[in-house]
Amino acid sequence: MAVPLSFYLALSAILFTIGVVGVLTRRNAIVVFMCVELMLNSVNLTLVAFSSFLGNVTGQVLVLFVMAVAAAEAAIGLAIVIALFRNKQTVNIDEINILKW
Amino acid sequence: MNLELILFFGTAGAAVATALLTVLLRNPVMSAISLIANFFCLALLYLSLQAQLLAVLQIVVYTGAIMVLVIFVIMLLNLQREERLTERYDLKKIAGAVLAAGLVLEMLYVFFSEEMPLGMPETPAGSSIGSVEGIGAALFGTFLLPFEVTSLLLLAGIIGAVVLARRRS
Numbered sequence: 001m002a003v004p005l006s007f008y009l010a011l012s013a014i015l016f017t018i019g020v021v022g023v024l025t026r027r028n029a030i031v032v033f034m035c036v037e038l039m040l041n042s043v044n045l046t047l048v049a050f051s052s053f054l055g056n057v058t059g060q061v062l063v064l065f066v067m068a069v070a071a072a073e074a075a076i077g078l079a080i081v082i083a084l085f086r087n088k089q090t091v092n093i094d095e096i097n098i099l100k101w
Numbered sequence: 102m103n104l105e106l107i108l109f110f111g112t113a114g115a116a117v118a119t120a121l122l123t124v125l126l127r128n129p130v131m132s133a134i135s136l137i138a139n140f141f142c143l144a145l146l147y148l149s150l151q152a153q154l155l156a157v158l159q160i161v162v163y164t165g166a167i168m169v170l171v172i173f174v175i176m177l178l179n180l181q182r183e184e185r186l187t188e189r190y191d192l193k194k195i196a197g198a199v200l201a202a203g204l205v206l207e208m209l210y211v212f213f214s215e216e217m218p219l220g221m222p223e224t225p226a227g228s229s230i231g232s233v234e235g236i237g238a239a240l241f242g243t244f245l246l247p248f249e250v251t252s253l254l255l256l257a258g259i260i261g262a263v264v265l266a267r268r269r270s
Contacts, residue, residue, distance in 0.1 A: 003109045003149070006212050011113045011146075013208035015120050015139075017201050022124035024197030030129050030175055034136050037167065038120055041143055044155075052150040057230050057239045060152055064240065067162050068251045072258030074167045078174045079265035085178050086268075 008049035015042035029081050029091040033074075040070050108149060116142035129175050137168050152231035 015038060022035030044063045051059025085091055119142060122135035140163045147156040240248055 002103050002105045007109060007113070008146070008150075009212045010209055011116065013205055013212065014117055017205035017208070018117070018120040018124055020204060021197060021201040024201065025194045026124065028129055030171065030178075031123075031132050034123060034132060034171060037163070038123060038136065038139065041140065041163070045143060045146060048147055048150050048152045048155060052152060052231070055230060057235050058243075060155055060231060060236055061239050061244050063152075063155055064158070064236070065247060065251060067158060068255060071162060071167060072254055074170055075258045075262040076265065078170055079262040081174060082177070082266050091178065 005049060005053050009046060012042045012046045012049070015039075015045070027092050027094050029084070029093050029096070030078075032093065033077050033081070037070065037074075040066060105149065109146075112142050112145045112149070116146070130172065133168060133172050133175065137164050140164050140168070147231075150231070154231055154233050154236050 019035045019037075019039035019042065022038065023032050026032055026035065044066055047059040047063050047066075051057065051063075081091060084096060088096060090096070116139055119135045119139040123132045123139060126132045126135065140159055144156040144159040147153075147159060
């Protein structure tokens, strides 16, 4: 691999930041959810890069667990979105503010 | 400029572009489709890092399961009324963009300012670390307990999703 580790880390940082921007600026709950997936994936890239450069399989096993957690999170998160839409007829997170005092 | 570097920059550029499209596009379905393209770019990067099993799982689990679920929910909610999705530029957006720019600058500074201790020692080509055999041996050996706990987590996820999405009678 002629590509240095720093390049993978930098790409991962950029992808993570794009995900952060999405979570902070978008108001559609499903798009916010997709931006969280983007952040999870950028961390996965870091783990795989370190695993590959250190010659250690642990990072890749951790990515498997992250994928399992992401799958569970997708099921629960989308169920919450459906339940919210059923009650309030919107997925705009500015209008979902009952828990805000 | 060798081939691997060209491949890396091509895939990385595509990944950043599709991630930006995911955030910037107004239509949630188009956002989801560009996110799928982003996942394919990441799978290519995993392949270049010799993580073959993860590259396949990235496509099967993320694109095949999670994103299909997301698109299914977008269609189910029938979000065609665009006025519900119009978003204005306001103070929160600018603050978010400024904070994110600070974050990425900090991270890039850390990555490029100091000498990485592991610049060169790396997995030799043809190594079996990322293969099904290598990951399976670690998963059912060292990581057996976390693996089993993951199945409990997925069971809890199934039950939670059914309870949440059930129509109250």
